[in-house]
Amino acid sequence: MLDSLSAHIAIVDENGVILDTNQAWRDYAVKNGMPEGYDSIGDNYLAICNAARGEEGAHARVVARGIGEVIGGQVDEFLYDYPCHSDDGPHWYYMRAIRMSGEGPLRVVVSHEEITALKLTEEALKKSEVQLTAQKVELEEANIALKVLLKQREGDKAELEQKVISNVKDMVMPYVEKLKRVSLKPKDKTVVDIIESHLQDIISPMMQKLANASIILTPQEIQVASLVKDGKASKEIAGILNVSETTVHFHRKNLRRKFGLSNSQTNLRSYLISIS
Structure with a gap:
């Protein structure tokens, strides 16, 4: 069932160790340089996130802190969206961490869903809003200028009538x-x-x-x-x-x-x- 989902999913224990991953998670790992068949099981996800450096390091540490808060019971759910660009273009992901329900040892489900299309649309809308705002200002200025011209025209017309x-x-x-x-x-x-x-x-x-x-x-x-x-x-x-x-x-x-x-x-x- 997990393998049929498009989200990259991992199940971690109370220490942040990965116990299982779905097919989307494994495919993403291989795509980004890991060997064929790599499944991340046994890796400490929190340690990996905290060790990350570069532009993505800050986002990774936020993710690690959020998962830690879910494990510690400070929050019931942690949500976060972040950029993760690659050579083939810009990418954004929506991350969610939540405790599994039921009895037994503590387990946290971590999912990463790509939201690149949504982000690109959002950026396009923001750009359009900026353009519309600029056009609105231009139209308002043109409207003011037109009113001035019309007022001047009415004044010229009245002056001409007075002269006649x-x-x-x-x-x-x-x-x-x-x-x-x-x-x-x-x-x-x-x-x-x-x-x-x-x-x-x-x-x-x-x-x-x-x-x-x-x-x-x-x-x-x-x-x-x-x-x-x-x-x-x-x-x-x-x-x-x-x-x-x-x-x-x-x-x-x-x-x-x-x-x-x-x-x-x-x-x-x-x-x-x-x-x-």
Whole structure:
């Protein structure tokens, strides 16, 4: 039954002397330089481990100490994994020492199971985790840079919109107002009205906030808009601004036109609240 197991198994007595080994243990011994038929029986496993030197010596002494603790009853079971590399590549083993149950003299079963595939997978996972962490940091840095660029783009867009609206107000609208005050033929007046309407259509998508809209609103229109937003009635606004109620209605009509609400059922106050 022991010979059918892949683990290298040895049974030792209370002194650490090997009493029996399985086929996997014997094959491993021959593979590592021992003569054919060598079975390790009679060797003191603890002495061999304690005498080991080189890189593997430290691990061997830990194994000897662990087996000694199981023999002495300090622990019920000792577990240890360790490297044991050879010319054909890296190898790792999982070692277990446990007392045999039942009556009779003390016996300890020592097994060594190769876990190289598991260790290689574990190392590959750790390497992947390091790479993923590095990629995460790079993505976070790229995300921050992208946010900065997007913020700059929004700032440039807002600045461009401000310039467009400002230029329309300062360089175009004054001439439109002058044309409207000139005595024009009905046909020409219609053309001027169309020009003004189209200019409003061009800049109205940019007027998403009252702060932008204030650039093309007259000072009194701004006052009226603010009071309307605050819920003041036209009569109250007229009293506050010391103007006639008719003037307030005139400004309200202009506000609706400039905000593109002339042919809409949208409440002026609701609209002003939504963009402020």
